[in-house]
Amino acid sequence: MEEVQTRLQKIGLDETTIKNTLKGKNALKSILQTLDLVGVKECDKKIGNLLYEMSQNLTEALDNRRALLAQYIVEGKISNKLQLEGGLEYLKTHTHLEQIPVQDFEKAAGVGIVVTPEQIKDTVAQFLKSKEDLKTIRYTYNFSEYTKQVRTLLPFAEGKLLTQELNQQIEAILGPKTEEDLKAAKTQTKKPQQQQQQQQQQQQVEEDDDECKFDISKLVARDLATTVNSEQLLNWRKENFPYEILTRFPPEPNGYLHIGHAKSINFNFRLAQHYKGVTYLRFDDTNPEKECQEFIDNIKENLRFLGYTPFKTTHASDNFGKLYEYAVQLIQKGKAYCCFLSKEESSKLRNDLKPSPYRDTNPDENLVIFRKMKMGYYKENEVCLRAKIDPTHPNPTLRDPAIFRIRFTPHPHQGDKWCIYPLYDFTHCICDSIEGITHSCCTLEFEVRRDLYYWFLKELDLYRPFVWEFSRLNVSNTVLSKRKLHHLVFNNIVDGWDDPRILTLNGLRRRGYTADSINKFCDLISVTRKGNENFIGMHVLESCIRKDLDVKAPRTMAILEPIVAIIDNVADDFSEELEVPIIPRNPQKGNRKILLTKSIYLDKNDVRTEDHADFWGVAPGKIIGLKQCGPFKVISVTANEVHLERLGKDIKPKGFLHWLSVKEATPCVVRLYDYLFEAYDPNELDDYIKGINPNSKIVCPNALMHKDLLNSKPEDKLQFERLGYFNLDFDSKDGKFIWNRTVTLQEKDKIKAIAQVEGKQVQKKDVPQQKKDATKKEGKKE
Numbered sequence: 001m002e003e004v005q006t007r008l009q010k011i012g013l014d015e016t017t018i019k020n021t022l023k024g025k026n027a028l029k030s031i032l033q034t035l036d037l038v039g040v041k042e043c044d045k046k047i048g049n050l051l052y053e054m055s056q057n058l059t060e061a062l063d064n065r066r067a068l069l070a071q072y073i074v075e076g077k078i079s080n081k082l083q084l085e086g087g088l089e090y091l092k093t094h095t096h097l098e099q100i101p102v103q104d105f106e107k108a109a110g111v112g113i114v115v116t117p118e119q120i121k122d123t124v125a126q127f128l129k130s131k132e133d134l135k136t137i138r139y140t141y142n143f144s145e146y147t148k149q150v151r152t153l154l155p156f157a158e159g160k161l162l163t164q165e166l167n168q169q170i171e172a173i174l175g176p177k178t179e180e181d182l183k184a185a186k187t188q189t190k191k192p193q194q195q196q197q198q199q200q201q202q203q204q205v206e207e208d209d210d211e212c213k214f215d216i217s218k219l220v221a222r223d224l225a226t227t228v229n230s231e232q233l234l235n236w237r238k239e240n241f242p243y244e245i246l247t248r249f250p251p252e253p254n255g256y257l258h259i260g261h262a263k264s265i266n267f268n269f270r271l272a273q274h275y276k277g278v279t280y281l282r283f284d285d286t287n288p289e290k291e292c293q294e295f296i297d298n299i300k301e302n303l304r305f306l307g308y309t310p311f312k313t314t315h316a317s318d319n320f321g322k323l324y325e326y327a328v329q330l331i332q333k334g335k336a337y338c339c340f341l342s343k344e345e346s347s348k349l350r351n352d353l354k355p356s357p358y359r360d361t362n363p364d365e366n367l368v369i370f371r372k373m374k375m376g377y378y379k380e381n382e383v384c385l386r387a388k389i390d391p392t393h394p395n396p397t398l399r400d401p402a403i404f405r406i407r408f409t410p411h412p413h414q415g416d417k418w419c420i421y422p423l424y425d426f427t428h429c430i431c432d433s434i435e436g437i438t439h440s441c442c443t444l445e446f447e448v449r450r451d452l453y454y455w456f457l458k459e460l461d462l463y464r465p466f467v468w469e470f471s472r473l474n475v476s477n478t479v480l481s482k483r484k485l486h487h488l489v490f491n492n493i494v495d496g497w498d499d500p501r502i503l504t505l506n507g508l509r510r511r512g513y514t515a516d517s518i519n520k521f522c523d524l525i526s527v528t529r530k531g532n533e534n535f536i537g538m539h540v541l542e543s544c545i546r547k548d549l550d551v552k553a554p555r556t557m558a559i560l561e562p563i564v565a566i567i568d569n570v571a572d573d574f575s576e577e578l579e580v581p582i583i584p585r586n587p588q589k590g591n592r593k594i595l596l597t598k599s600i601y602l603d604k605n606d607v608r609t610e611d612h613a614d615f616w617g618v619a620p621g622k623i624i625g626l627k628q629c630g631p632f633k634v635i636s637v638t639a640n641e642v643h644l645e646r647l648g649k650d651i652k653p654k655g656f657l658h659w660l661s662v663k664e665a666t667p668c669v670v671r672l673y674d675y676l677f678e679a680y681d682p683n684e685l686d687d688y689i690k691g692i693n694p695n696s697k698i699v700c701p702n703a704l705m706h707k708d709l710l711n712s713k714p715e716d717k718l719q720f721e722r723l724g725y726f727n728l729d730f731d732s733k734d735g736k737f738i739w740n741r742t743v744t745l746q747e748k749d750k751i752k753a754i755a756q757v758e759g760k761q762v763q764k765k766d767v768p769q770q771k772k773d774a775t776k777k778e779g780k781k782e
């Protein structure tokens, strides 16, 4: 052991890393294997740590790339973590290649890219120029966010140099910290608990992101025994399915999909993709009473929207004939019987761990009854077929479960061909098996049913897929259970299944969430068996859409509640064309033109007849800025008119407001959405309905938008400056434009904006405890 310890010291690992490595067998094995492979006995700390990092990130599928990566590190061609990540990512997505194309690999790993200090200097300078508000917010700017953003501009620059440069340039712009800066920093560091928790969660999410969630070797190691298939069965699978990995997404078409399903879709499809396998969409349609074509179509549409194309779409009901035959086999084996007990009688017996009196009917007699069931001889619920397992089993799912029942309901996919229908447990495993599924992944509440799953396949001697359960997704400030969503919809608490406030995929889409943002969210949240629940703050989802739209959504302006402002010191026919970028971060998108005229509209929410110390908008005597055009002095303010005077550009106003020329404004409706539930976790309340947010939807019927938007089509996305990102609603037609707010520009904008629309100032008592500071600071930022 000591010898190993010295070896690790010699490559420059720190004590804690060494200690932890010695504890974990695999970690140790992996780094030693790497060192042996490249014959390194002693090396620079930087190289040693990279070799270590690489060894810990090598999944089994990448084991054959160890030498390649190690060589690049030792030769100093891969010399930082980012390069390593780039290289690993490339290899991960190219496991199928025997020979790695050097050029492509080196490009992905940034080999040979040397970022000079000059380049860093220029990029940082360029970046800071785009931060219009830095001088206003001064040292309260978000350092980590800034670093992250510059990083994306120069991914392979050395981290330390980059942050140093950033610090220096910011200090050069702002000058040393003043007393006020220090005070501001202090109030900022007193982070309310929830905010802190949220940050930790974000961090956790980002850390989990590093973990390779598609490491099948991890999945398979668990409970291998239960999936042991005979050679014959494995051969059967091999001969019939050319894909080593085959997954499925198996919804029951009895409702709308939500973000939890997106997690499962994303996991199943990406897992298969990762291993060059394929994924089926299988409708688990065994219950004709609750299923219908509308749901089937909607699920298909949801998958299309998310960007997934199933290799095949199948229906469990296509296998009804086979399932019938398998049931017959069980009966013949003496492993199933027809039971005439009523529902109540049988559940009482099952509770008391007593056998059904029909348990010992002989197979021949059972077969006759079962055939008669199929022919419609009995009434619904008069008799059912049960598996003969163990009435006293501690796991209730194994106490002689029903496997076929009578229903005289036509089936959405099979018509009136059947009047007996197989139940979920019997159907699911057999469909997985005959479809050659390798990994049957489902949420943890199905864990109790796993033994039953394997019982059927074993008794029928069918190929056994590997079952793996992961924790169910929960998101803060909302509910996801089918029952609760149903209640919200049917009691008109929300406007239907695609209400933008609920996290159904239809709702998210209508709210303006893009497929990319939803997939990114699913990529971020871990898929593990950890804990019972996977509880994620809504802010994580919101930050995914903000990031996505930041680079995609064109900028423009809208006014929620208009008030006219006249610029006194220009001629009546004054008009100036201003050219501004459509997406500042994406100069290729070009510019847009806006007109400044003598009369413009401002937002009433930004205007007050009396000034107030912490108010930064329009009030008599104040200097304000208009977005994209410069400073103005406020001459007078009445309830329905403002007078301004244009000032020279050298004056720096505290904040910039959005506006529209009266010549370019055209009517629209804007809907502002907030969390549907005020309660962080409504599921914890004795009555979740009590957690509802009464202000979750606010409609601004008299809003104005720029006339360029008259060509917009439903689902167009944009940013109304200062107000947030918006999506054109499906209901927009016949010249009526309805914009749904997808998300505010920043998390903390939410409370303030809503309070404003209601025509009142943000009162301290209105602001939840944890957000007080954020609201105050907001005033300065504009």
Ligand SMILES: NC(=O)CC[C@H](N)C(=O)O
Binding pocket: 250, 251, 252, 284, 428, 441, 442, 443, 446
């Ligand atoms: N095993 C599973 O994944 C369960 C699928 C089941 N049809 C459902 O929709 O919940």
